[in-house]
Amino acid sequence: MGADLQLNTQLSPGIQAMLPILYAAWADRHLDLKEIHALRKRAAKLDFLSDDDKGILLRWSDPAKPPTREVFQQWQSLGRNAAEQLPADKMASLAELGSILGHGAEGKDPARAGYWAEQTVALLEIERGLGGVKEDTYRGLFPRYEERAKLDEVIEAASVDPKALQAVLDGEYAGILEKTKAILTRPAFERKTLRIKEEYRNQVLEWTQILGKEGIGALAFPKEYGGEDDMGKYAYAFEALGYHDLSLTIKAGVQFGLWGGAVANLGTRRHHDKYLSATGTAELLGCFAMTETGHGSNVRGLETTAVYDPQTKELIVHSPSIGAGKEYIGNAMHSRMAAVFCQLIVNGESHGVHAVVVPIRNEAGEVLEGIRVEDNGYKLGLNGVDNGRLWFTRVRVPVENLLDKFGGISEQGTYESEIQNPSRRFFTMLGTLVGGRVCVPRAGMSAAKSALAIAVRYGLRRRQFAADPLKAETIIMDYPNQQRRLIPLVAKAYATQFGLDYLLERYVDRTEEDMREIEAMAAGLKSYATWFATAAIQECREATGGKGYLAENRFADLKADTDIFTTFEGDNTVLMQLLAKSLLADFKKAFKEDGNFAVLKYMGQRMQTIVMEQNAFTVRQTDREHLTARSFYQQAFEFRSRRLTSTLAQRLQAYIKGGKSAYEAGLRCQTHMIEAAEAYVEALILDKALARVDSLDRANPARSVLKKTIQLFALHTIEGHRGWYLESGYIAANKSKAIRKAVDVLCAELRPDVGSLVDGFGIPDGLLGAPIAL
DSSP: OOGGGSOOSOOOHHHHHHHHHHHHHHTTSOOOHHHHHHHHHHHTTOTTSOHHHHHHHHHHTOTTSOOOHHHHHHHHHHHHHHHHTSOTTOOOOHHHHHHHHHHHHTTOOGGGHHHHHHHHHHHHHHHTTSTTOOTTHHHHHSOOGGGSOOHHHHHHTSSSOHHHHHHHHHGGGHHHHHHHHHHHTSGGGOOOOOOSHHHHHHHHHHHHHHHHHTTSTTTTSOGGGTOOOOHHHHHHHHHHHTTTOHHHHHHHIIIIIIIHHHHHHHOOHHHIIIIIHHHHTTSSOEEEEOOBSSOSSOGGGOOOEEEEETTTTEEEEEOOSGGGSEEEETTTTTOSEEEEEEEEEETTEEEEEEEEEEEOBOTTOOBOTTEEEEEOOOOSSOTTSOOEEEEESSEEEEGGGBOOSSOEEOTTSOEEOSOOOHHHHHHHHHHTTTHHHHHHHHHHHHHHHHHHHHHHHHHHHOBOOOSSTTSOOOBGGGSHHHHHHHHHHHHHHHHHHHHHHHHHHHHHTOOGGGHHHHHHHHHHHHHHHHHHHHHHHHHHHHHTHHHHHSGGGSHHHHHHHHGGGGTTTSOHHHHHHHHHHHHHHHHHHHHHHHTHHHHHHHHHHHHHIIIIISSTTGGGOOOHHHHTSHHHHHHHHHHHHHHHHHHHHHHHHHHHHTTOOHHHHHHHTHHHHHHHHHHHHHHHHHHHHHHHHHTSOTTOTHHHHHHHHHHHHHHHHHHHTHHHHHHTTSSOHHHHHHHHHHHHHHHHHHGGGHHHHHHTTOOOHHHHOOGGGO
């Protein structure tokens, strides 16, 4: 192959003028005799080609010596550059592109513009000698970046308006969502790349103070302290913050939800009067000092002490070791106050973990005597949050600083509580703080929905490869694999959001009797949603290729900032075990209370499952009507949850009867516990998602799309557990294959609506931010 067929960065104006036509001729990697004849005959008459140019052209039109891939890509790049110079609404021939390139190679001399316009006529004669070339052929061969797909047209072609979907998601909280988003899209909240943590923290502090002034921080506080006494509004505002900056989300959560929540939920009137108003406006900054270096998930094992001194009526707060230091405390570097969780000791007797308000800085921001504060430094993400470590050396505070709603110290210096059982008192106290586990997954879902919106929008615009070289390349969302990667995640986002909404509703309307169930649900849903967010963001990053790796397109921050969501507010693995223990307690309670009736009921369910769901016909049934019927997939979810819980109970009982302690038995069944908890959460999510769709009026345009979306979530989840279902004899191999095919079909059917589904998340372009999605 001649040297002139290799990459050449010094192409003459004449050769550049011929490149669009050459590229079109070689687009199918084959030149036929007609094309060769047209090129060589007419090119010989072109006066802008030198003899050397004509020699190169003869060799480049030799069918036996096609151009190298590098040369071909160079031609494409030059052609695209020419296409970029045309108005977006202008049609152009390959000849016109050639004239643009030739004139440009000469330096765009105005005096030569007329000459190159004349050459367009000669080039048109050659273009007409190529088959299949139309006026807009150049758009397929050299697409402008912004022409790769028109997103608005894609959304308009969907079967449902995104606003109809958004109305379903927002529900009665549309007003607070819009208010919060409007605040976040102000110029004052413009995102900046601040790599120095102190600068970033100061920016996030300013944002938090603005939220306080706007009344966002106090939403859950009583009205007399500037709030609206509306936990639902606060949770939705928190969700909206997740669309902006997750460092802001977390700092605001610490200030208003954790510090403010501790005062509001664990304190009494005197604490509310003293702290709540200034907390809600962010004039008084506080932190939530629970976690210790030596004890994270094990709150009962905290080492920090608060010893009552009856002589001075003070509490002496002390960290007895380095490991007793409070670790990863958000707001630690800015706060004046800390809600410190410690072992309360009165008259030499420990009464378990209680919270005490401890001042850590004065109004000038100086650290007080007996307080040691250290910066946690740079983290994997959330570097706009000022995490720090705290130690206390015999710090004295008035006994009134004890947050004593559930237990306090009398005037006589004795401990008193209406809840006599220490264990019940401990869990009652922690139960009031479960709001964090209700809110955190909502912010995690906001990050996941942002990632999905960016990836899907990009997939609806980006083109790659073409079946016909003279036509536009294929939109990557039209590739089945891309649909498989993203559309089930969109479906799971909707279903999980509906599950979280149910949890919030239960929490807002809670009674004391409901709290144990709500705590268990919160533990499971927080884990499931944040694990999903981590996985979804990674998949979206990969689905957007190199563009997704650019910081400007936000996946870097979304990944880094949400990674810790699986750990704070309770490590997910620990929380799932907590849920599993709750499921076992309910299982045991049912048998204990109902006796023989419970046994008969359990056996009846088991026999019904065998007869109705595990018979030889049903386990092999593969028709679409059956697979997409609620009666199939909902029963499959319930079977998995019920079976994993009952077999877990049986295994634990067998180990204990065999001489193992309850603790040892639990260790041997730990992975089983997590699996059972996951199955419960998935069944709960499906049940609440179906109920949400059922609640929609039949005329609601969102109903049919959401019904299919939840079907996809259900079948894709079953597909993910197909190994377990096969082992359990619930489906046969042919049914497993049919489910996989049904997922493919549902993805393809939802493809026209996927743009509308992600726009239905209601994320303003100003908050979405990623250039590839706008």
